[in-house]
Amino acid sequence: MSQTNTDARSPIYWDPFNPEISANPYGLYRRLRDELPLYYNDVHDFYTVSRFSDVDSCLLDAKTFSSARSDILEFIKAGVEVPPGMFIWLDPPAHTAYRNVVSRVFTPKRMNALEEQIRAYCARCLDPLVGSDRIDFIADLGAKLPGGVIGMLLGIPDEDRDMIRAKVDESLRTESGKPMDVSQGTYRGDGFEDYVEWRVKHPSNDLMTELLNMEFQDETGTRRKLTREEILVFVSVLAGAGNETTSRLIGWIGKVLSDHPGQRREIAEDPALIPAAIEEILRVEPPGTQVARYVTRDVEIHNQTVPAGSILQCLVAAANRDDRRFPDGDRFDIHRKGAPAITFGRGIHSCIGSALARVEGRVALDELLKRFPDWTVDLENSQLSSSSTTRGWDRLPAAVPRGHRAAAGSHQAAAAFTTEQPAPLVSLGGETWQCTLQTPAGPQEMTVQLVREGETVTGRIDSPMGGEAISNGQALGERITWTMQVSKPMSIKLSFDVKVEGNQMTGKVKLGLFGSAALSGYRA
Numbered sequence: 209m210s211q212t213n214t215d216a217r218s219p220i221y222w223d224p225f226n227p228e229i230s231a232n233p234y235g236l237y238r239r240l241r242d243e244l245p246l247y248y249n250d251v252h253d254f255y256t257v258s259r260f261s262d263v264d265s266c267l268l269d270a271k272t273f274s275s276a277r278s279d280i281l282e283f284i285k286a287g288v289e290v291p292p293g294m295f296i297w298l299d300p301p302a303h304t305a306y307r308n309v310v311s312r313v314f315t316p317k318r319m320n321a322l323e324e325q326i327r328a329y330c331a332r333c334l335d336p337l338v339g340s341d342r343i344d345f346i347a348d349l350g351a352k353l354p355g356g357v358i359g360m361l362l363g364i365p366d367e368d369r370d371m372i373r374a375k376v377d378e379s380l381r382t383e384s385g386k387p388m389d390v391s392q393g394t395y396r397g398d399g400f401e402d403y404v405e406w407r408v409k410h411p412s413n414d415l416m417t418e419l420l421n422m423e424f425q426d427e428t429g430t431r432r433k434l435t436r437e438e439i440l441v442f443v444s445v446l447a448g449a450g451n452e453t454t455s456r457l458i459g460w461i462g463k464v465l466s467d468h469p470g471q472r473r474e475i476a477e478d479p480a481l482i483p484a485a486i487e488e489i490l491r492v493e494p495p496g497t498q499v500a501r502y503v504t505r506d507v508e509i510h511n512q513t514v515p516a517g518s519i520l521q522c523l524v525a526a527a528n529r530d531d532r533r534f535p536d537g538d539r540f541d542i543h544r545k546g547a548p549a550i551t552f553g554r555g556i557h558s559c560i561g562s563a564l565a566r567v568e569g570r571v572a573l574d575e576l577l578k579r580f581p582d583w584t585v586d587l588e589n590s591q592l593s594s595s596s597t598t599r600g601w602d603r604l605p606a607a608v609p610r611g612h613r614a615a616a617g618s619h620q621a622a623a624a625f626t627t628e629q630p631a632p633l634v635s636l637g638g639e640t641w642q643c644t645l646q647t648p649a650g651p652q653e654m655t656v657q658l659v660r661e662g663e664t665v666t667g668r669i670d671s672p673m674g675g676e677a678i679s680n681g682q683a684l685g686e687r688i689t690w691t692m693q694v695s696k697p698m699s700i701k702l703s704f705d706v707k708v709e710g711n712q713m714t715g716k717v718k719l720g721l722f723g724s725a726a727l728s729g730y731r732a
């Protein structure tokens with residue numbers, strides 16, 4: 209029976225494997241949020257939360273909602289054995305130990321340093337299309353850029369990069385209407401062995417060489433290097449988590465801005481709107497639609513008991529359009545202000561590649577608009593792809609009127625997102641936190657170092673805008689307050705008021721006279 213309609217009288221049935229639902233899920237998501245905020249699917253045996261506040265709090269509670277059996281429904285059901293290093297599918301303390309390693313190499317500084325390379329790569333993909341009257345957002349850019357960028361990061365030679373994307377894409381693909389086949393071994397890093405061996409013999413200044421050489425403290429307290437198996441799994445996690453999602457983002461840029469030509473023209477006229485446009489595209493069409501968790505204890509949600517041993521799907525794509533959080537949540541509005549979406553997850557597993565994905569999205573849109581300020585997607589010849597973790601386009605051709613602007617040089621939009629590099633991070637020997645500040649101009653990634661001595665706190669904050677020491681730091685139990693004077697982009701005093709709970713930091717930052725912004729972070 210097809211139960212995908214949004215008629216309030218029909219029974220609600222949500223099934224992540226149903227292509228009819230996947231084609232247009234948002235009416236059903238609204239019904240889930242309004243009528244069944246805790247939904248149970250008895251065909252595939254899982255629970256679902258869809259309201260923003262529920263998705264948010266479940267993802268923040270990593271003890272009750274564990275990742276240790278995977279964050280994908282089919283893998284949890286299959287009881288896969290999680291290999292060492294597969295930190296996206298681990299709980300603390302092993303997750304914390306591995307995540308610390310990745311945070312050390314995956315810094316906002318390194319990500320932002322890639323911007324010019326990403327711009328050049330986009331130009332290489334798009335310049336040959338200048339003069340034609342059709343482009344395909346996936347074949348021409350989405351399928352190439354993310355794999356290319358991960359390849360740049362890891363130091364994988366150009367010729368092998370497309371292979372990586374094809375491999376990951378295949379491993380996450382579901383046959384329409386069916387759960388994915390979990391018997392494949394890609395999540396173990398199969399296929400990357402030759403590259404790692406080659407890099408051992410040919411060290412360079414890439415992230416792979418750093419991973420091979422770095423020492424870390426594992427969850428048993430032992431100081432050691434990563435094993436070859438762990439490195440293979442790391443590469444596989446980074447390639448898997450960063451490839452398909454970002455490719456989907458590029459497809460959604462094409463689709464959403466084709467549906468909203470007025471806003472697209474506005475962005476083309478004023479490229480400073482690009483960062484806000486990318487945030488709004490990520491909100492209305494998050495490439496990762498849901499993440500799953502294993503429930504470790506009986507827990508009450510909306511007055512019902514979700515028993516220990518259940519699987520809970522956190523429906524990010526529904527949460528992002530919750531009117532309770534985002535007024536008129538289905539409306540696409542690049543001028544929307546306020547609360548950040550949950551597209552990159554929350555809590556200890558929140559996306560470590562979000563800064564990179566954002567740079568890729570912004571640069572891709574900028575470079576597209578420079579060459580093709582107008583486009584109309586050809587839906588008849590498009591193909592929406594089906595996977596139980598992501599949603600997006602496999603094929604998205606578009607008509608581009610001839611006579612568009614010539615591809616050329618730099619763009620003012622570059623000024624809208626950072627090109628400045630932070631000062632090298634000098635360790636102060638205290639505690640280090642990777643934080644995101646949701647400023648009105650978009651999220652700002654920062655590294656916060658705090659040194660506590662009794663109630664006195666000193667330290668510094670480094671971000672792509674620069675580095676500054678903190679002042680007036682005070683620790684009162686779990687609460688820490690401090691101030692910081694910044695001079696860029698304008699002179700302003702920031703007052704931080706945060707709460708530290710275990711490895712998480714949440715709080716507010718008063719931005720001088722400009723209101724306040726939410727801060728969230730994790731211990732690096």
Ligand code: HEM
Pocket residue numbers: 267275279295296297307358445446447449450451453454457494495496499500551552553554556557558559560561562564565
């Ligand atoms: C638009 C693009 C992207 C989206 C929508 C996205 C989304 C997410 C989400 C929702 C999570 C949390 C998963 C969970 O809680 O179980 C996550 C985690 C992660 N992402 Fe991304 N991601 C994107 C791009 C990237 C990129 C470019 C990379 C790296 C190259 C990356 C690497 C990771 C890693 C390693 C994790 C696991 C973090 C942990 O478990 O501590 N992601 N991502």
